[in-house]
Amino acid sequence: MGKAKTDPLDTQVIAKFARTTEPKPTPAPEPLMRELCELLQRRDSLIESRAGEQTPRGQTRHKMLLKQAEDLIERLGQQISQIDRLMAKLVEGSAELKAKIQHLCEVKGVGVLTALTLLVTVPELGKLGRNRISRLVGLAPLNDDSGTLKGKRFIQGGRKRPRCVPSTWQP
DSSP states (O other): OOOOOOSHHHHHHHHHHHHHHOOOOOOOOOHHHHHHHHHHHHHHHHHHHHHHHHHHHTTOOOHHHHHHHHHHHHHHHHHHHHHHHHHHHHHHTOHHHHHHHHHHTTSTTOOHHHHHHHHHHOTTBTTBOHHHHHHHTTOSOBOOOBTTBOOOOBOOOSOSGGGOOOSOOOO
């Protein structure tokens, strides 16, 4: 999380910058991208729930509790699969999105889920330079300098979601 600017001087500088540069408003996401974002968020939540259920399974010996955990894990897996199928259908219905995903998948280590996640959570991709994108998603080392103090460089803030794709997905 970035640090908030509360210093009155900082506030004045930021306000002057905004008046001088007149930044353009960010357009609202397209309905397809909004829907995919919602599906990805739900998918993440289901995967987290499934992982939470898998952990205590090895620590439980009670048959009924084991059965309940197994049933819930199976149901969560079914719901994840439903979301995967719907996302695949939505991607298939958009030639532009499908082409962008295929293009991103040409990069070694980038799969369909990673490409889709990047496109949904970083709509600025392809519109901003690599330095601005890396800072936007929290991958650019930032300095910790103040006056004559030269601190270490560190990675902080930015959008967490593009950096954390939990599992693979193949439509």
